[in-house]
Amino acid sequence: xxxxxxxxxxxxxxxxxxxxxxxxxxxxxxxxxxxxxxxxxxxxxxxxxxxxxxxxxxxxxxxxxxxxxxxxxxxxxxxxxxxxxxxxxxxxxxxxxxxxxxxxxxxxxxxxxxxxxxxxxxxxxxxxxxxxxxxxxxxxxxxxxx
Numbered sequence: 001x002x003x004x005x006x007x008x009x010x011x012x013x014x015x016x017x018x019x020x021x022x023x024x025x026x027x028x029x030x031x032x033x034x035x036x037x038x039x040x041x042x043x044x045x046x047x048x049x050x051x052x053x054x055x056x057x058x059x060x061x062x063x064x065x066x067x068x069x070x071x072x073x074x075x076x077x078x079x080x081x082x083x084x085x086x087x088x089x090x091x092x093x094x095x096x097x098x099x100x101x102x103x104x105x106x107x108x109x110x111x112x113x114x115x116x117x118x119x120x121x122x123x124x125x126x127x128x129x130x131x132x133x134x135x136x137x138x139x140x141x142x143x144x145x146x
Contacts, residue, residue: 005071007136010064014128018056022124025052026117036110039103045116046103049123050096056124057092060131061085065139072143084138088131095127 029048030037039046062085069076111119 005068005136005140007133007140010067010136011129011133014060014064014132015125018060018128019121019125022052022056022121023117026120030113030116034113037113037116038110039108045111046100046108048120049099049103050093052120052124053092053096053099053127054089055092056127057095057131058085058089060128061088061135064132065135068136068139076139076143080142081139084135088135092127092131 030043030045037043037045062081065081065085069078069081
């Protein structure tokens with residue numbers, strides 16, 4: 001029954017979706033005009049990793065698991081999926097906070113707009129793939145136990 005659920009496919013979908021969302025939020029936060037961006041004030045590029053990490057982790061754990069739950073059709077409990085998604089979001093917040101603190105404590109020089117955009121897209125995609133993979137592995141292992 002789990003053959004219909006491809007973790008690789010869901011991870012790839014997560015890379016694309018989170019990459020596009022990271023692009024959209026980057027453009028919303030930092031604009032479309034290329035310019036040097038500061039890691040700390042006034043641009044706060046480093047701090048932006050916190051909400052990005054929370055959102056990516058939450059949605060990458062929740063959406064693929066809900067899709068897999070429907071595909072499995074075994075009535076997997078919803079509560080563990082929701083709890084797991086919240087825990088991934090909290091872990092994402094800790095990861096983003098650690099990145100922001102590390103970068104802020106190091107006092108990196110400004111970064112080019114294009115380089116910052118590339119970093120944010122790659123980070124969002126990579127985190128999304130990792131979280132989707134971990135969440136689905138956990139869901140499928142518990143589904144096999146039923």
